[in-house]
Amino acid sequence: MTAQRVxxxxxxxxxxxxxxxxxxxxxxxxxxGQLRALDxxxxxxxxxxxxxxxxxxxxxKSTLLRTIAGLHQPTxxxxxxxxxxxxxxxxxxxxxxxxxxxxEGRRLxxxxxxxxxxxxxxxxxxxxxxxxxQVYDMFGWMRxxxxxxxxxxxxGEQQAVALGxxxxxxxxxxxxxxxxxxxxxxxxxxxxxxxxxxLQTGLTILxxxxxxxxALRVASHIQCLLEGRTTLEGRPADVTADQVEAAxxxxxxDGPAGRPGEGSEQ
Amino acid sequence: xxxxxxxxxGVLTGGLYALFACGLSLMFGVMKVVNLAHGDLAVIAGYLxxxxxxxxxxxVLWSVVIVLPVMAAGGYLLQRTLIxxxxxxxxxxxxxxxxxxxxxxxxxxxxxFTANSRGIGAGMTLVTGSFKIGSxxxxxxxxxxxxxxxxxxxxxxxxxxSRSKYGRLIRAVAxxxxxxxxxxxxxxxxxxxxxxxxLGTVALGGIAYGMYSNLDPTTGTDTxxxxxxxxxxxxxxxxxxGTLLGGVxxxxxxxVGAQINISDELLAGYIVFLAVLVLRxxxxxxxxxxx
Amino acid sequence: xxxATQTIPDLAGDxxxxxxxxNVAWTGAAALIIVAVLAYFPYIVYSGTTAxxxxxxxxxxxxxxxxxxxxxxxxVSVGQQGFVGLGAYFVLILALHGLSPFxxxxxxxxxxxxxxxxxxxxxxxxxxxxxxIATWVLAATIMLIIEKFTSIGGGSGMPxxxxxxxNPTLLTADTYWAGLAVTVLALAGIYLLLRxxxxxxxxxxxxxxxxxxxxxxxxGLARLLVFxxxxxxxxxxxxxxxxSQLQVQPEAVFSIQWTAEMAFATIIGGLGTIEGPIIGTIxxxxxxxxxxxxxxxxxxxxxxxxIVVALFARRxxxxxxxxxxxxxxxxxxxWLRTGDGxxxxx
Numbered sequence: 097m098t099a100q101r102v103x104x105x106x107x108x109x110x111x112x113x114x115x116x117x118x119x120x121x122x123x124x125x126x127x128x129g130q131l132r133a134l135d136x137x138x139x140x141x142x143x144x145x146x147x148x149x150x151x152x153x154x155x156x157k158s159t160l161l162r163t164i165a166g167l168h169q170p171t172x173x174x175x176x177x178x179x180x181x182x183x184x185x186x187x188x189x190x191x192x193x194x195x196x197x198x199x200e201g202r203r204l205x206x207x208x209x210x211x212x213x214x215x216x217x218x219x220x221x222x223x224x225x226x227x228x229x230q231v232y233d234m235f236g237w238m239r240x241x242x243x244x245x246x247x248x249x250x251x252g253e254q255q256a257v258a259l260g261x262x263x264x265x266x267x268x269x270x271x272x273x274x275x276x277x278x279x280x281x282x283x284x285x286x287x288x289x290x291x292x293x294x295l296q297t298g299l300t301i302l303x304x305x306x307x308x309x310x311a312l313r314v315a316s317h318i319q320c321l322l323e324g325r326t327t328l329e330g331r332p333a334d335v336t337a338d339q340v341e342a343a344x345x346x347x348x349x350d351g352p353a354g355r356p357g358e359g360s361e362q
Numbered sequence: 363x364x365x366x367x368x369x370x371x372g373v374l375t376g377g378l379y380a381l382f383a384c385g386l387s388l389m390f391g392v393m394k395v396v397n398l399a400h401g402d403l404a405v406i407a408g409y410l411x412x413x414x415x416x417x418x419x420x421x422v423l424w425s426v427v428i429v430l431p432v433m434a435a436g437g438y439l440l441q442r443t444l445i446x447x448x449x450x451x452x453x454x455x456x457x458x459x460x461x462x463x464x465x466x467x468x469x470x471x472x473x474x475f476t477a478n479s480r481g482i483g484a485g486m487t488l489v490t491g492s493f494k495i496g497s498x499x500x501x502x503x504x505x506x507x508x509x510x511x512x513x514x515x516x517x518x519x520x521x522x523x524s525r526s527k528y529g530r531l532i533r534a535v536a537x538x539x540x541x542x543x544x545x546x547x548x549x550x551x552x553x554x555x556x557x558x559x560x561l562g563t564v565a566l567g568g569i570a571y572g573m574y575s576n577l578d579p580t581t582g583t584d585t586x587x588x589x590x591x592x593x594x595x596x597x598x599x600x601x602x603x604g605t606l607l608g609g610v611x612x613x614x615x616x617x618v619g620a621q622i623n624i625s626d627e628l629l630a631g632y633i634v635f636l637a638v639l640v641l642r643x644x645x646x647x648x649x650x651x652x653x
Numbered sequence: 654x655x656x657a658t659q660t661i662p663d664l665a666g667d668x669x670x671x672x673x674x675x676n677v678a679w680t681g682a683a684a685l686i687i688v689a690v691l692a693y694f695p696y697i698v699y700s701g702t703t704a705x706x707x708x709x710x711x712x713x714x715x716x717x718x719x720x721x722x723x724x725x726x727x728x729v730s731v732g733q734q735g736f737v738g739l740g741a742y743f744v745l746i747l748a749l750h751g752l753s754p755f756x757x758x759x760x761x762x763x764x765x766x767x768x769x770x771x772x773x774x775x776x777x778x779x780x781x782x783x784x785x786i787a788t789w790v791l792a793a794t795i796m797l798i799i800e801k802f803t804s805i806g807g808g809s810g811m812p813x814x815x816x817x818x819x820n821p822t823l824l825t826a827d828t829y830w831a832g833l834a835v836t837v838l839a840l841a842g843i844y845l846l847l848r849x850x851x852x853x854x855x856x857x858x859x860x861x862x863x864x865x866x867x868x869x870x871x872x873g874l875a876r877l878l879v880f881x882x883x884x885x886x887x888x889x890x891x892x893x894x895x896x897s898q899l900q901v902q903p904e905a906v907f908s909i910q911w912t913a914e915m916a917f918a919t920i921i922g923g924l925g926t927i928e929g930p931i932i933g934t935i936x937x938x939x940x941x942x943x944x945x946x947x948x949x950x951x952x953x954x955x956x957x958x959x960i961v962v963a964l965f966a967r968r969x970x971x972x973x974x975x976x977x978x979x980x981x982x983x984x985x986x987x988w989l990r991t992g993d994g995x996x997x998x999x
Contacts, residue, residue, distance in 0.1 A: 167544075187543040187544060188546050188547055188548045191546040192546055197544050199540070199544060203538050203541040204541070205534045205538055205542075206537050206538075207537050208530065208533060208534060212533075213534075215527075216534045216542065216545050217545045219527060219530075219531065219546065219547065220545065220546030221546075261545065262544075262545075265545060394782075395782070396781070396782025396783070396786065398731070398785070398786075444960075447964050448964060451963075451964065451967070454723065454727065454729060455963050455967075457731075457785055458916065458920060458959070458960075458963045459960050459963055459964065461731060461785075461913075461916065462916075462917070462956045462957070462959045462960040462963070463960065465913045465952055465955075465956040466952075466953050466960070469949035469952040470953055472949045473950060584793075588786070588793065591786045591790075592790070628793075628797055629794065629797040629798065632793060632794040633794065635790055636775060639776075639787055640775055643779070
């Protein structure tokens, strides 16, 4: 199944849109041992937008973010940040360039307090509008509880701290890996509700979500992955629910997963 | 009264053992590395101090000021080169490489300095003297000094880890290396700092031991490494003050053993160590499981 | 599901799974010839040479055991010298009660293996670094306990009885054959052990322990078996050591040097291969003989080489040979034999 590149107004693709991409991935191939997790993935994230990557479990979404962050080495392909090839940089060097990430499962420093977690995030911070006080202002409850160990916080609160830790470094592109994982819907809404505030400070967001409707609500551009390949790409306004469903599950025509029950009809 | 003296001696010796142990605990806690050459590096520090004192005619306590930074820097370099390479290749390789390093150091010392034991003679009443409490309790000045130094070092370490930027980074990297990298930390550099600190403390322990007793090429493993590890296990991994507690328990066990039978000093210590290993492997003060 | 990217070769004809390739039959025959020649040595060679060979046999046996522990079961033991000492002292104790040391040898080996059982109980739950140091402490503890018994020599040791009136040439030859027998049995035993179920379980553990456990492999039992065998093997080596030195001294038989030698020989030769310890022992003996007058130097060089090999040539010298020539003297893996030729197994 070839990727459906859905654009509005008959445009030929993102290349025609104005602005150079802040983050660009070209033909990225990533393996986990012998398993090909990503098969020649490409994407372009323009400054200031919210780019969402959706897909089922195992589709390769988190692998993509981790590879961009530098935690995983690609087999081939390149990653460009602000026009420069960062493929050879270590994760901490990429962070210094301005690539920030809130990893899947939050990954807070368990033996450190809330404030210490933020301080670590701020250790190698770049210049910018975000600092620890700003984060406390954004999340009203955090200032009072800043001396608590993060293990004592609820899931949503931990997610907030993880988000704050990434923000205080003043990244230029903020990558969010499965923010909604393990959180109640109300909490998820609240956290996603903070995105506009974050965007206002000049950040660009690349997020990965299993919750499709949530992604469609916040994104300015979406890309769907299935088994390491792109099955859909375009603006939320330009895609139909059916198209998304088909891309997500790969049920249309000669999709990678094939048609269930095909052989049994005889 | 001999028993009281024995126990006091054991408690104070615990300070020396804590100096041996805190570096080992730090390295294992942060990097999951058991550096089998830990003790031998302390012996190198001792020999270095002897060299500085006898050849460069530097006063004894000044030798510490010179040797410690050298050892700490050496620790950083050793970590960034040899140990990191071994770590990248797995736990097995790390054990093999540090074991190899231990053998090379010991035999190197044997080759260049012979098997003769040497002491760091401070030549002052500080080192050889003791004072009396009451009529029958003797406390050696040197041991008391070493215990005090150990407490100061532990306090310093605690402050460093809890308040300073690098202390926070060390704890963060120990908790979650990848998340620390995402926050911009070069974990290899942080590992190096932890190793530098570890070697600085164990060097202090080696010099102290050279003053209190004698150093020979095998002291590194026979005495320092095994005692350090015993103190860490008994006290509990993950707890800095646990190394002091563990050292004290070990020291007391040894002195009690010596009271029972003069040649059973070492054996008593080992038996207590093995008992803790079997019955309570997480140690007396446990923050996280040790094995 | 199209996730797999490796294409499976188109197999023409039937496919058979075999234990070894054709040329192994030749190496098997060669091995038998070598053993036969070695057995003949005392008749044709000076006693100085046989003494050196006995040393080599001791190191080779110990190295094979260390390889079994570290290379196959993932257990880095820095305390095998404890079993070496136990083996030596078991021989001493039996000899003091009238048994010929040569007859005591097999008993000592078995006793060492049995002694490994309670020791395993002490250390089995420990991981890597903790396990290593615990074995070291155990060995040191065993030595200290044994030194308390003056009836077997206390701290200074004692000569090994049972050789009174024996023809020196015969004694040298018997010692040599004992050493050869122990080594051959050790290697053969390890080979057979790894060729069977144990070998499969150990390889599975090496690749992925969690998966191995969940598929039912008795991981704990496999490790116990390896520890016991290694204990018996090192005990046998210690028994040969006692016989060859005609005395048993605690500091000598319990020395950490044995672990250093067996570990370095294994690593340089090739960890995780049965052939490795053989090559490593040869390297060790060559080094030791050429640097004999330089005391500690051969250990320094051996140690440095071992470090370099561990970092840069993980499978040791044998690994380098194996990759080029694709031969296995001791076939413990499986080969996939297709109609046209063979493709490599694990």
